[in-house]
Ligand code: FES
């Protein structure tokens with residue numbers, strides 16, 4: 417049995433400890449805002465926070481999350497996630513939207529460790545999150561905007 421806290425809510429799940437966190441969220445907990453892209457830790461669509469560190473949930477076994485906190489883009493209490501969501505809407509970042517939950521969570525990890533990043537730090541931190549629609553400039557602007565209200 418694995419003990420999880422996801423977006424402030426506690427769960428116990430009886431699953432193969434090697435099952436990726438992404439599929440426990442989506443299939444066992446019905447939390448489907450975290451997306452499946454490449455499945456091999458290369459695109460960032462599945463990014464969530466595990467105790468405030470961004471991880472690729474498609475490639476991280478659920479055993480790593482035992483007795484830890486997972487934060488997803490659906491989190492309603494995390495101020496940094498909320499500020500980013502607001503900035504994302506104001507800047508009209510999303511196109512198809514598929515990559516955006518992972519983009520927001522990777523940005524949340526950045527702002528938790530560095531509340532006022534430079535443009536270069538934003539670009540470096542977001543480098544591994546791919547957007548097929550090319551929304552990179554708007555993502556950068558939204559992160560700068562969110563960082564100003566922290
Ligand atoms: S789906 Fe996990 S990094 Fe692409």
Ligand code: FES
Pocket residue numbers: 510511512513514515516546547548549550551
């Ligand atoms: S908004 Fe379409 S992949 Fe990023």
